Amino acid sequence: MQREELVDLNAFLTVAEEQSFTRAAARLGTSQSTLSHTIRRLETRIGVRLLTRTTRSVAPTEAGERLLATLRPALNSIGAQLASLTELRDRPAGTIRITAGEHAANTVLWPVLERLLPDYPDIHVELSLDSALADIVTERFDAGVRLGEALAKDMIATRIGPDLRMAVVGAPAYFRTRRVPRTPSDLADHQCINLRHQSSGALYAWELEKDGRELRVRVEGQLAFNNVPLIVRAATAGFGLGFVMEDHVRAHLADGRLVRVLEDWCPPFPGYHLYYPSRRQPSAAFAVLLEALRYRG
Template structure:
């Protein structure tokens, strides 16, 4: 492959990743019109249309999707090879791209970022918050953080915490109107706020644990959301009962805006794991990030 073709492929992948010519041009230091012209020449040379363009958006065609899916792992390997040339550097450098679900982004990554930035000023971190499951290789990420005790065989996982307790909460006014549930079966007479799982598309089934017994059930209710913050705010607004992270609910419970119920039945979520492709040793920048995520959060974070 000649150098021009390789460069064009890299530019094409950058346009798809950025979601358009303007943002890609800002990252690459090239005008949007120059990138558009370059892509038209590339499409003419290859004899296939790779990008659909409108006045408002740019998106890959079906052929473009297939091409970029093949390019991402290859380019990740090239990036890793280039980074490996710097293994003798005194300090790790480069970019680490990470995808994490919302509670991990706020509870695990952000509290450690300030110290990480102080310790490794030559490393930039790009964090994408996404509650769905992500193929990190295909999407061009260096690592992901999810509550997944088992992953694909070619992934290496590093446990980051011990899991998290859930709380069932509601506003005092709601409980005064509908009563306080004493056990999970009482929920049949209540309104419950449901969470739609982003990848599966199904509703989260509430789980309860007591004396070694686990109960999983579908809960009634007329409100569904795909945002965990909306669950908590909906409970504060009196819409109904919500099942949220204990740490998420704690400030509201402390202030009296929410009341925790079914205390003896509260379940634990699985631990968070950081995972990355295991085909090769992680580059120095990723290794530094992994070590930072495993370290205790700074006091007061």
């Protein structure tokens, strides 16, 4: 069935219900002459007369009554389905797949999901924790989370978290036998705990910056982990210096279990952003989650 035929059938139903071309035209937001042309076109296509017109009224013919008997429940059913879709818009539903690193999932995503999901029982969220920068289109994710400085240009990005900072930390016991480093070059004289990337397998070079001068420092030590909590644990135990997100060690710094060094070489940097393809139309469920995650500073 062509779209034009649906328009003609709806026009016929409206005229039959209103029993007036004038009232039907007003209801449909069209002119009486256009509506008359539409009905004539439908009758010509079908090959039978559907309406009897007098100077005072309009009534269905026998053929028109038979068509109405089929048409009315069919269009009512379509109307009900459209209403249900509107309800879905008002009551979002569906599954949202997001790829993110463990730190972003714990510090940004989960606190929002914990508050949001009880109010939206028909929204389902699947989080895939991966430190690699996944291709969300190829792997069929709805969105991903990355730091603001690592966003692809063909993506729409919404900030979902505050600026972040790294911290170089060590235990007080560690510094009893070693000088506190004052510059990045001093790290060569220290035991440093390395982080190995899970995705590439390479050791992470410590990224330090001061007064616009950026350094990537390769450090050495007895230990290397692909897990940040273990780095914090080893640093707290006195095995060397760790380089981790500030919020991983905030409590340790507050109670004295760890000491911060080279703080002036660790400026803030753009925090987490939720990103998704610019060509994809977000669902109602995704729009709700996006608005809840939006960082308002």
